[in-house]
Every structure is written in structure tokens, then in C-alpha cells.
Amino acid sequence: MWSRRRALGLLVSRDLKVRYAGSWLGWVWTVLEPLLMAGAYWVVFTQIFSRSAGEEPYIVFLLAALLPWTWFNGGLSEAARALRTDGKLIRSTNVPRELWVLRVVLAKGVEFLFSLPVLALFAVVTGADVNWRIVLVLPATLLLATLLTGIGFLLAPLVVLVRDLERIVRIVLRLAFYASPVVYAVRDVPQAWEWLFTLNPLVGIFELFRAGFFPELLDPSRVALSVGVSVAMLVLGWAVFARLERTVLKEL
Template identity: 55%
Template sequence: MRRNLHSLWVLSARDLRVRYATSWLGYLWSVLDPLVMSLIYWFVFTEIFHRSVGSDPYIVFLIAALLPWVWFNACISDFTHAFQRDAKLVRSTSIPRVIWVGRIILSKGIEFLLAVPVLVLFVVFSGAEVTWGVLWFPVAIILQTALLAGLGLILAPLCVLFDDLERTTRLVLRALFYATPIIYSANDLPAGFSWLPLVNPLDGIFSMYRAAFFPEQWNTASVIASVVWTVVLIVAGVLVFRRLERSVLKEL
């Protein structure tokens, strides 16, 4: 067990070193993407369209969801080539193959945590109120980690066996961004789409992140749905991974 945890850390640390070793900006790359996205959406929806969605301060509302979205999006994108990138190492080592999924979640999760201080700064300077809901923030991190693990165990082996799945995943991620309450909240959905938070596991997780500053964003039904979806995906992920592991090794 200790050896496997060490392998997980070594591989995750390697990913971070490769990402930042030749970068002049280093740590700033962890925050630039969500920060620039937040500023663009803040400008568009407050200065051009004079928004009627979300909560004030809107910049905090955006960043509280964009940071975990960047973590989710980066992990899903990397899952599509989790084994192909280090095919020789995957085949030749005795390291459990699930670690190749876990290393992505851990390295991207560390980048997420490194970006959280940006959210804190905007909370301070915008005067956003920190509520009891901040206690749900670490719970949301744990739940998102578990959700990513389930999805990774399904997606990583399938992408080895089906080449077109990588492109399909990119299209799904684009659609999912707008189907997830990031630039708006679940409370802003029209009556005909009130079912959407119950089929999107990210909805409840993001409402937990936002509850730290916007208690009205808490949605018990969507949180329960996110927990149920996470459990289902973890079970499905374990079953799929066990079923396909040998086929993946042969294909690599």
C-alpha cells in the first residue's frame, strides 16, 4: 500500500514538474486560465448584457465554480490519453494501472488547490460574506475527487480501445460547460429544465462550493443526486476497469 501511494505521488509530482519546469510563469499558469475566463464572463454579463442570473458579487460567484470546472475539465481531457502517453511504462511495471488515473486527479487537484488563494483574494476585495457553508468546501473537494475517479476508470481504458472517443469527449465537455451552472445558477433555470440539476453530478458539487459565500445556492436535491451519481460511477468504473484492463494492455 505504501509503495503504491509513493508511486502515485512520484508520478503526480513528475507531471507537475514537466508542466512547470520550462515555464517562466510557473504557478501563475494554475490561476491564469480560470482568472481570465472569470474576468471575460464578468465583463460580458455585467457590462454588456446586464445580467439577471447568478449572485453578487458576481466575480466570486463565477470563480467559485470556474476553479473546480477547470480541475474537472483538465482531468477528463487527460483521461483520454492516460495510458497512451506512458504506454511502455504501463506495460512494463507492476504498478497498479489505476494509479495512472489517480496521478491525473492528484496533480490537477494540486493545481486546483494552488488556485484557491485567488478565490480568497476576490472574496476579501469584493466584500463577499463567508457563511457556515464554507464547511462544505472540503466535502465538495472529496466528492469531486471521487466523481473524477469513477469517470477516469471508465474513460481511460475505453479511449485506448476506441480512438474516436477522445474527440467525442471534447465535444461533450463543451456542451457540459453550458449545461452546468457555472455562469448561472440552478435557480435561474426555466421551469421546463428543473430536472437538469438531478442528472448532472456537477450541479450539487458546485452548489456546495458556492454555499460558502452564497447560502441561497445550496440545493439539497442536487447534492443528494451528486452523491448518488458519484457512487454509481465509482462502482461502474471499478467494474469497467477490471473488465477491460487486459484488453487495454494488449492494445498498448
């Protein structure tokens, strides 16, 4: 796969160009979409209803998790149907089929990186405290990419074989948003339910993203769990992908 990195780069570039072709705002949508979502949540939880969850400044707390969630949500939705969407092209090329999943993860990752200046801007405007742990954004990004790639490898061949799975993925992602600490922190969850929320691998990843602004939320045990689950998911996903690859090619 490393020898085909140029092909991967071309696929990622194609994805990004096609996605914004004919759009008036183009790359601005990369920033505008999560910004509008964050604005809506900020109005609801700070201006309309009294809020007991999260930290101040809330918009920074929110964006620090909402931006990586947007990458995870969009990346997983597209990665799950990556093989089925480009079936004809996949059959006619000899590049490793894993690249079709990886190009989705990386393309969405590029969009995520372009959205980070929004977080930086609000951190400056609101006067948020920034500490040295802001560098943990780098391992958090790598960890989220690992988890997303593993789940993508697992789901992409299964969606080809079981078409209903694509709809199930969309439903699960909607539920996963509320089961993940995006608009709240884990410590805001009732103690009786905290252990259940901690099992979510996104918890430790989001805490890494927030650590540069809210170090008190960082729990090494939850981060360790996220690392273990992400690596295990990558191994499992790749194994399933390799096992089902020939069967999937017959179905495409």
C-alpha cells in the same frame, strides 16, 4: 494500491514538474488561466450585456464554480487518454494501472488547491458574505475527485480501444460547460427545464462550493444526487477498468 502510494506521489510530482518545465511563469499559470477566464466572463456578463443570472458579487459566484470546473475539465481530458499517452511506461512497470488515472486527478487537484487563494482574494476585495458553510469546500473537493476518478476509470481503457472516443469527450465537455451551473444558478433555468439540469451531478457539487458565500443556493436533494451518482460512477468505472485491463495491455 495503498501500498503503492509512494509511487503515486512520485507520478503526481513528475506530472507537475513536467507541466511547468521551461515555463517562465511556471506555477503562476495555475492561477492565471482561471483568472483570465473569469475576467472574460465577468466583463461579458456585467459590463457588456445586462445579466439576470447569478448572484452578487458575481465574480465570487463565478469563480466558486469555475475553479472546480477547470479541475474537472482538465482532469477528465487528460485522464481519458492517460493509458494511451504513457503506454510504453505502463507496460514496463508493475504498478497498478489505476494509478495512471489517479495521478492525473490528483495533479489537477493540486493545481485546483493552488487556485483557491484567487477566490479568497476576490471574496475579500468585493466584501462577499462568508458563513460557516465555507467548510463544505472540503467534502465538495472529495466528491468532485470521486466523480472525476470514476469517469476517468471508465473512459481511460475505452479510449485505448476506441480512438474516436477522445474527440467525443472533448465535444461533450464543451457542451457540459453550458449544461452545468457555472455562469448561472439552477434557479435561473426555466422551470420546465430545471429537472433536467438537476440530473447533472456537478450541480450539487458546485452548490457545495458556493454554499459558503450563497447558502440560499444549496439544495440537499441535489447534493444527495451528486453523492449517489459520484459513488456509483466510481464503482462502475473501477469495474469496467478491471474488466478491460488485460485487453487494453494487449493494445498498448
